[in-house]
Amino acid sequence: QVQLVESGGGLVQAGGSLRLSCVASGRSLRFSDYVVAWFRQAPGKEREVVSHVSWTGAPTYYADSVKGRFTISRENAKNTVYLQMNTPQPDDTPVYYCAATHAADGLRSSTQYHYWGPGTHVAVSS
Secondary structure: OOEEEEEOOEEEEOOOEEEEEEEEEOOOOOHHHOEEEEEEEOOOOOOEEEEEEOOOOOOEEEOOOOOOOEEEEEEHHHOEEEEEEEOOOHHHOOEEEEEEEOOOOOOOOHHHOOEEOOOEEEEEEO
16 A cells, blocks of 8 residues: 655645645555656646656656646655746646555556546735
């Protein structure tokens, strides 16, 4: 079992910056065995992938809506994945979830992820 906990959410002004963290824990955890993704979900909308990072930190994927503004990275020694959010916009506002999977394909789909954190809320003020 893998437990994921997100942190770093909060209120940020549009154009500012925010860094989300996702820390994994679990018995006999080998964090480097997992692809980790950030998803987000706004009220009334489907959960959508924001970014994912492979086992060693590369390759990475970004949704078009965040490409060039957000950066995903991981520190396997700390069982942690980060999402650096630069110049966030009001559309970036929903709840952000960290997710992990052993899968190697279909990584843009939430159904591929077996472990989820409870989420952290990001609010971007204009």
